[in-house]
Amino acid sequence: MASARSTAIALQVNGETHDLTVDNRTTLLDALREHLDLTGTKKGCDQGQCGACTVLIDGRRANACLQLAVAAEGRAVTTIEGVADGDRLHPVQQAFLDLDGYQCGYCTPGQICSAIAVIEEHAARWPSAVTADVRPEAGPPPLDEEEIRERMSGNLCRCGAYVSIVRAVAAAASETAPAARDERVMA
Amino acid sequence: MREFDYRRAADAHEAVTLLAENPEGRLLGGGTNLVDLMKTGVENPALLVDVRGLPFDRIEVTGDGALTIGATVTNSDLAADPEVRRRYPALAQAVLAGASGQLRNMATVGGNLLQRTRCGYFGDVTQPCNKRVPGSGCPALAGEHHNHAILGWSEHCVATSPSDMAVALAAFDAVVSARTPGGPVELPLSEFYLPVGDTPHLETTLPPGALITGVTLPAAPVAARSRYRKVRERASYAFANGSIAAALDVQDGTVRDVRLAFGAVASRPWRAREAERALVGGPATAEAFAAAAGAELAAARPLPHNEYKVPLIANLVVAVLTELAEEAAR
Numbered sequence: 001m002a003s004a005r006s007t008a009i010a011l012q013v014n015g016e017t018h019d020l021t022v023d024n025r026t027t028l029l030d031a032l033r034e035h036l037d038l039t040g041t042k043k044g045c046d047q048g049q050c051g052a053c054t055v056l057i058d059g060r061r062a063n064a065c066l067q068l069a070v071a072a073e074g075r076a077v078t079t080i081e082g083v084a085d086g087d088r089l090h091p092v093q094q095a096f097l098d099l100d101g102y103q104c105g106y107c108t109p110g111q112i113c114s115a116i117a118v119i120e121e122h123a124a125r126w127p128s129a130v131t132a133d134v135r136p137e138a139g140p141p142p143l144d145e146e147e148i149r150e151r152m153s154g155n156l157c158r159c160g161a162y163v164s165i166v167r168a169v170a171a172a173a174s175e176t177a178p179a180a181r182d183e184r185v186m187a
Numbered sequence: 188m189r190e191f192d193y194r195r196a197a198d199a200h201e202a203v204t205l206l207a208e209n210p211e212g213r214l215l216g217g218g219t220n221l222v223d224l225m226k227t228g229v230e231n232p233a234l235l236v237d238v239r240g241l242p243f244d245r246i247e248v249t250g251d252g253a254l255t256i257g258a259t260v261t262n263s264d265l266a267a268d269p270e271v272r273r274r275y276p277a278l279a280q281a282v283l284a285g286a287s288g289q290l291r292n293m294a295t296v297g298g299n300l301l302q303r304t305r306c307g308y309f310g311d312v313t314q315p316c317n318k319r320v321p322g323s324g325c326p327a328l329a330g331e332h333h334n335h336a337i338l339g340w341s342e343h344c345v346a347t348s349p350s351d352m353a354v355a356l357a358a359f360d361a362v363v364s365a366r367t368p369g370g371p372v373e374l375p376l377s378e379f380y381l382p383v384g385d386t387p388h389l390e391t392t393l394p395p396g397a398l399i400t401g402v403t404l405p406a407a408p409v410a411a412r413s414r415y416r417k418v419r420e421r422a423s424y425a426f427a428n429g430s431i432a433a434a435l436d437v438q439d440g441t442v443r444d445v446r447l448a449f450g451a452v453a454s455r456p457w458r459a460r461e462a463e464r465a466l467v468g469g470p471a472t473a474e475a476f477a478a479a480a481g482a483e484l485a486a487a488r489p490l491p492h493n494e495y496k497v498p499l500i501a502n503l504v505v506a507v508l509t510e511l512a513e514e515a516a517r
Contacts, residue, residue: 005190024193024235027222047223048290060263060292066222067293070193071215071237117288126267129283129423134276136269153423154287 009073013038014082022069029053029064031072032079040080040109044156051155054110055079061117063154080109083116092116092172101168103159111155115169118151119143119176143173188225195237199366199398202238206396207368209234214398216259216298219290224303228312229319239295243400246270252406258297258399262286262352265296275404277413277432281355284417287424297399299352300363300379301391304454305426306346307331317343318387333492334428337500338484339453344387345490348380348455349426355415357456358432358448359404365397372397380455387454409436409444412515416507417450418499427451429496431503435511437471445508447483449500459483462504471512473505480504 008021013036020035029046032038032055044052046065053064056078083090092115095101102108122143127134130150131141141147148169149162157165196202206212212234213221224230243257246268254270265271266282286294308314308326315323327335327345335345353376361376374392381389393399404410413434419425430450436443445466447459462483469475480501487497 004192007193024191025188025225047226048219051287051289054289057292061289062293063219063289066219066290068193068215068218068222068235071195071218071239114289117292121263121288124267126263127272127279127283129280131283134266134272134279134283136272150423151288154289 007070009070011036011069011072011077012075013077014079015076024068024070026069027065028055028057028067028069028072028077031069032064032077038079038081042106042109044107044110049156050107050110051114052107052110054113054155056113056117059117059120061114078113080113083112090116091176092119092168095168095172095175096165099164099168099171101161101165102157103161107155107157107159111152111157111165114152114155115165115172118148118169119173121151122147122173143170145170148173188228189231189233191232192234193237194234196241199238199241199243199400202236202241202398203366203368203396205234205236206398209236210395212236214238214297216295217261217290217293218298219286219294220298220302224310227310229303229310238297238398243297249403254404256296256402256404258295258401260296262291262294262296262299263288265352266291273411275355275359275407275410275413277358277410277415277434278352278355278404280415281351281417281430281432284415284427284430285351296352296402299350300356300399300402302350303390304346305349306335309346318346321386321388328490331492332490334426334451335490335493336453337487337489337493337496338449338457339383339455340488341383341385341387343385344383344454346387346454347451348453349451350456351415351417351427351430351450353456354430354448354450355413355432356402356404357458358413358434358446359407359410362403362405363393363399364401364403365393365399367394367397369394371400376402376456377458383454390454407434407446409434409446412436412511413446414507414511416503418503429499429503431500431507433504433507433511435471435508435515437512437515440471442466442469442471442475447479447504449483452487452496452500459504461485466508471508471515473509476505476508477501 042052044050125140213232417430434446449457462479465479
């Protein structure tokens with residue numbers, strides 16, 4: 001078998017296709033930051049434990065640090081740079097601003113990408129680990145503080161801004177009723 | 188990280204063929220465990236065969252009431268599936284109890300079955316570890332082992348299986364399907380994971396070069412009343428210190444059918460058959476549940492720093508079976 005330790009890929013990010021050649025070892029996180037200069041996505045632990053690198057892949061949140069770039073070809077990646085509608089912030093971004101859902105801000109892009117997905121997942125009636133009855137007949141639980149904290153548990157905030165983060169997610173969730181949802185992020 | 192070749196398998200046959208031709212190759216599913224282990228040097232494949240896109244992404248009810256789950260189904264899709272939640276709620280709960288929303292979106296069923304232990308010595312290439320380097324020793328026995336095994340371990344390895352999903356699958360008699368160079372194979376989960384013995388580096392009975400294609404859960408009406416409960420050191424997003432998957436059928440105060448499996452106590456999901464035998468036909472009381480837990484845990488051999496797991500598991504058995512019995516009585 002011919003040896004190929006790097007691969008030419010077409011990476012679709014925020015609606016644009018980028019042709020680049022990556023060492024197969026390159027994570028999506030490093031491809032975004034080092035190849036495409038999209039530095040909004042942050043590197044925290046680089047081992048899938050902190051959530052700072054959270055992006056949306058085919059509309060679903062994922063840790064970019066554990067996603068090989070070469071394996072992301074053909075998939076639609078959305079980063080924090082791609083969630084706003086032009087100059088109009090995404091409702092989750094606006095809620096984080098309005099309610100101080102951060103302190104230093106380093107984890108914030110990952111928190112926002114994750115929260116966008118949390119609201120979509122809840123609208124799709126997904127249960128969580130704190131949902132008392134997971135049977136579909138029980139219906140989805142209200143997106144209360146306990147549910148938000150569980151669903152956001154993959155995003156750590158070393159400043160401990162969780163109280164404001166929970167408020168921001170709750171506010172954005174009540175604002176983004178299913179009819180008003182931004183369809184682009186769940187494409 | 189060692190350099191590697193990357194191939195996206197067009198179909199199962201190509202994946203199995205590539206693996207057969209490349210002994211240093213590994214299958215890539217969601218990558219949540221493998222990529223992490225490659226970064227730390229625990230895994231050093233020369234080739235990754237990407238199988239995430241293979242068409243094993245369906246969950247289907249078959250004619251005989253069994254449920255088949257494709258190997259590339261993500262944890263998220265497994266836990267959200269209405270039939271899983273209706274027929275095997277403990278399986279949905281087990282999956283939801285593991286990892287984070289991001290990781291569950293990436294991780295696959297096939298990869299989940301093959302994920303490696305989170306023993307700190309296994310994950311640290313500067314330390315001896317019989318699972319990583321056979322014959323190098325097991326520092327956990329006299330070292331950090333507060334979250335290690337109490338059942339089925341050997342002096343060669345005391346690590347635990349980290350999977351929540353596999354605990355529920357063990358309770359419900361799952362059968363693993365795989366393609367191999369020699370043809371398709373079906374392995375009951377009870378025969379899928381090898382005992383530790385003196386070969387902790389050998390973890391499953393899968394033949395070399397095998398590709399897991401799916402898991403089948405036989406019809407099990409008892410599973411409709413089932414629960415997974417996990418105890419961990421923080422409220423969410425942590426591996427278990429102990430967990431239990433339980434299903435219970437009680438009629439007129441008598442146990443008709445029961446399924447019990449424990450997590451975070453052994454190198455594999457621990458089906459508690461002694462406890463099940465002790466319970467069937469007997470009264471559905473807290474005393475009987477405690478006695479059954481004791482029967483299973485009589486074989487436990489805790490180490491100095493994980494003795495807490497014996498009463499932890501016993502208490503989980505009593506608490507969860509009591510809840511299920513109360514539900515049945517309503």
